[in-house]
Amino acid sequence: MVDLNQALQQAHQIVFMTGAGVSTASGIPDYRSETGVYAGKKNAEYMLSHDNFIQHPADYWHFVKENLYFPQAQPNIIHQKMAQIANQKGLVITQNVDGLDRKAGCKNLVEFHGTLYDTYCTKCGQAVDWHEYLQDYRHQNCGGIIRSSIVLYGESINENSISRSLQAVAAADLIIVVGTSFQVYPFAGLIQYRQEAAQLIAINKTPLPMPTGGEMIVADAVDTFKGVTVK
Ligand SMILES: [Zn+2]
Known part of the structure; x- marks a missing residue:
């Protein structure tokens, strides 16, 4: 079996690509499981679509407020160790909008689908808490x-997020995919920009087509990250 610690220590540029599975241990529901x-x-x-946001802003707001916001949630060991490693030599690209990578202190971070905690007025453009x-x-x-x-259905990913992600993936010698299933595009497509020699490791509870x-x-990623040593 692949030695994760050895891979992490030998690599010079590491990209972590993450999804809902890294935040479930922090009490944040994923989207598509039985409890999602x-x-x-x-x-x-539809509730999370651009059309609904424009046409029924009150319905949209209620849905998001009741189902997506968990401001009390705290980062778990996966967020913490990824943040420490990425701050030394890499980048975390997350699909999550929960802000937990930021809370964990991750400075080299792309929030690919935006974040619930950057809010602004669509009329006057002012940032709003x-x-x-x-x-x-x-x-x-x-x-x-x-x-x-957050990027809604029917909206485009921020171009700066895409270009930063592509650059990092193309420069990485180690890519670690954790808590996501490679099924959401364009996020999953980033993998195609990796170097041929880059090592690619996925950590997931169930096997994924690789x-x-x-x-x-x-494995359970929480258990796996407990065993990760950060120098
Ligand atoms: Zn305003």
């Missing part, structure tokens, strides 16, 4: 609609 955000809700993707957004989606100063930077040359660690 979408469970029992037929219209969840997310606490205020959770009280009311209308901006007190101007009456405009407040939103977060690109050629990739190595799979089938």
Whole structure:
């Protein structure tokens, strides 16, 4: 089996690519499992769409407030160790919008799908504290609609996030995929930009179909990261 610590120590540029599976241990539901955000809700993707946000801002706001915000959640050992390693020699590219990588102190970070905790008024452009957004989606100063930077269905990924991610993946000699299933594009497509010689390791509770040359660690990522030593 692949020696994760050895791989981490030998690598010069490491990219972690993560998804919902790294935050479930912090009490944040994923999207598509039996207990996920979408469970029992037929219209969840519509609720999180640009169309719904524009046409029914109150419905959108209620859905997001009730289902996505967990401001009390704390980073777990996966976020913490990834942050320490990435700050030394790498980057975390996360699909998560929960802000836990930031809370863990990660400075080399791309929040690929935005974050719930950057909120602003769509009318006057002013940054608004997310606490205020959770009280009311209308901006007190101007009456405009407040939103977060999360990327909704029907919206494009921020170009700066894409270019930073592509550069990092192309420069990496080690890519570690954790807590995500390679099924959400364009995120999953980033992998294609890796160097041929780059080592690719995925950590997931269930086996994933892996690109050629990739190595799979089938395990609970919390257990795996407990065993990671950071120098
Ligand atoms: Zn405003």
